[in-house]
Amino acid sequence: MRTDIFARLDREPEPPKIEIPRMSRHRIALFGGTLVFYLAIVVAVLDSSWLVALDWKVMLFRPYQQWPELHAFLDYYVVLGQRGPTAVMVAAWLGWRSWRQHTLRPLLTLGTSLLLLNISVGAVKLGLGRLGPHYATQIGSAEMFAGGDIFPSGHTANAVVTWGILAYLATTPRARRYLSAVSAFVSLGVGLTTVYIGTHWLSDVLLGWAAGLLIMLALPWFEPLITRAEIWILSVRASWRARRTLGGPSAGVPGEPVPVLVPRTLEGVGDGATARTEAEGRPGLPGTSQALDGPQEPESGPGPAAEPPGAGGTPGTAGRSRAHSAHGVRAERTPPGPAASRRPPHADRTPRSSAATARPVTGGPVAP
Secondary structure (H helix, E strand, C coil): CCCCHHHHHHHCCCCCCCCCCCCCHHHHHHHHHHHHHHHHHHHHHHCCCHHHHHHHHHHHHCHHHHCHHHHHHHHHHHHHHCHHHHHHHHHHHHHHHHHHHCCCHHHHHHHHHHHHHHHHHHHHHHHHCCCCHHHCCCCCCCCCCCCCCCCCCHHHHHHHHHHHHHHHCCCCHHHHHHHHHHHHHHHHHHHHHHHHHCCCCHHHHHHHHHHHHHHHHHHHHHHHHHHHHHHHHHHHHHHHHHHHHHCCCCCCCCCCCCCCCCCHHHCCCCCHHHHHHHHHCCCCCCCCHHHHHCCCCCCCCCCCCCCCCCCCCCHHHHHHHHHHHHCCCHHHCCCCCCCCCCCCCCCCCCCCCCCCCCCCCCCCCCCC
8 A cells, every 4th residue: 555645645635624615794794894995995086085195195205215225125025916926826835735635626716816806906997097106297186097007006906815815715713814814914015015115005005905805705705606617627627538538549458459460472471571582582382473473484394504604695584594593492492312412503503413405595506
């Protein structure tokens, strides 16, 4: 039995039962209060009330000039509110959680929250069109509907949602309390850092906190949709795996070798090149020379002696005689006796014990 840690993590999901938050009365009351606060900030900025005057006081105070030693550190700290880096870090952690708990809910919850954040915050940004402190044109003005995109603060809202999702998905009350405190500290610090650098008004940060909190409080309403999406994704994966398993290249038994058909004309002869060479030199072998080179001329009696070098004759006839005498079929040769010579006959020599004459030249008299 495997005892390594990865096998244990794969077999034993932690925790055994995941509690999904519900939309309780307490949560509904918090959602309603946060929504009222959100609308009050928007109205106060549109009315150019005391909140806009406070924005200008903080901007003219120029915090980055009052504490310049913090500027280098806060330039890196504000990255915790950027959507790209934070989404990658949190998605990596939640991906490991999904693998360990055998569920896609952490990743789907993160995707749902980021989608709600982009839609809600992006629509208000483009709709109100407020300019930032560095692009303000008139002191005391709200700078609304001027083509800007900073109200509410996207860094602040993203910090609330991205780090708050860790507390939302916590599996124990103790972990939920600790992660809630960490996410609140990070989002508060990111919002104040944008005011220190001068990229946002103070009212932008207040509205960003409210926008992110509204998304976190409304997530239980989207839990049934997340559950249906997870079931659909898992069913699609199961059907894809079944189709991949049953749609192999062959319908035979897995692991069974595929038989190879050998042509009958070359069966039992050898490999391709050797079979071709031997078949051309064996006129008596059935099914080889006739199959490869066509029908041969019949021969009666012992074959004539080979033509000596320098004798006349057509090149085709001499080559054919040499090929037949040099490559005889082993089965048709006479086995040598005890007193016979074991040296193979040469095609260019005349046997000593034979008085056979050379083949006549075409069109000439027979040599004595």
